Amino acid sequence: MARLRIHRIPARTDNYLWLAHEPDTDTVAIVDPADAEPVIAKCGELGLHLTHILNTHHHGDHIGGNLALKAHYDCVIIGPAADRDRIPGIDIAVGEDDTVALGTETARVFDVPGHTRGHIAYWFANSDALFCGDTLFALGCGRLFEGTPAQMWNSLSKFAPLPDSTRVYCAHEYTQANARFALTVDPNNKALRQRAAEIDRLRAKDTPTVPSTLGEERATNPFLRAEDAGLKAAIGLTTADPVAVFAETRKRKDNF
Ligand code: ZN
Numbered sequence: 280m281a282r283l284r285i286h287r288i289p290a291r292t293d294n295y296l297w298l299a300h301e302p303d304t305d306t307v308a309i310v311d312p313a314d315a316e317p318v319i320a321k322c323g324e325l326g327l328h329l330t331h332i333l334n335t336h337h338h339g340d341h342i343g344g345n346l347a348l349k350a351h352y353d354c355v356i357i358g359p360a361a362d363r364d365r366i367p368g369i370d371i372a373v374g375e376d377d378t379v380a381l382g383t384e385t386a387r388v389f390d391v392p393g394h395t396r397g398h399i400a401y402w403f404a405n406s407d408a409l410f411c412g413d414t415l416f417a418l419g420c421g422r423l424f425e426g427t428p429a430q431m432w433n434s435l436s437k438f439a440p441l442p443d444s445t446r447v448y449c450a451h452e453y454t455q456a457n458a459r460f461a462l463t464v465d466p467n468n469k470a471l472r473q474r475a476a477e478i479d480r481l482r483a484k485d486t487p488t489v490p491s492t493l494g495e496e497r498a499t500n501p502f503l504r505a506e507d508a509g510l511k512a513a514i515g516l517t518t519a520d521p522v523a524v525f526a527e528t529r530k531r532k533d534n535f
């Protein structure tokens with residue numbers, strides 16, 4: 280089985296659209312097309328024909344290109360069952376533990392409500408790739424527009440069994456601002472301080488910081504570290520449960 284070849288397409292201010300190409304069968308999916316034009320341009324450049332759209336949630340910067348791409352390529356649109364009414368052109372609705380095949384590669388679907396009530400993530404185990412939309416970001420997580428801290432903590436905890444080597448293909452370049460915040464709640468985390476310095480170096484050259492790996496996120500992302508004694512002490516919640524720690528961290532980020 281050939282692993283997915285994954286291409287980054289920058290769009291709008293800070294969106295990343297991920298083009299996933301399974302080369303054995305020339306199956307080609309775009310994850311969360313904010314707009315159609317940059318996807319058509321990239322497919323043209325690579326000589327590929329788009330066969331699938333994978334949506335993680337209904338926000339405009341994730342579904343904006345759906346209908347134009349479907350008109351252009353007659354591709355199949357896959358999205359969250361819990362939000363099928365808000366996904367333009369949806370053909371196949373999926374949820375927790377469903378699988379999605381792209382040629383020889385297969386994703387497992389996770390329901391990850393919190394940012395929106397219907398948000399899903401796609402994990403391609405053989406390709407070591409997690410497409411998580413606006414649920415998990417490099418050093419951050421999505422804002423809780425339609426969910427509670429307990430829901431989002433539970434959603435993020437679903438990624439716990441995935442290998443450290445898993446690449447985190449999130450949908451935005453928010454990493455540098457996230458790093459500044461992370462340092463305020465986890466100031467004694469040496470791995471975080473090193474990563475923040477590296478991110479500053481990369482961003483000074485306008486280099487993308489996504490994808491990261493789940494291993495890096497577990498070591499440095501405060502929203503995955505609600506059980507870490509150092510972080511809990513730093514925010515004055517030494518004995519609190521993880522949901523309370525996560526909620527406090529998310530609240531501080533909203534006001535940062
Ligand atoms: Zn969103």
Ligand code: FE
Nearest residue numbers: 338340413450
């Ligand atoms: Fe977004």
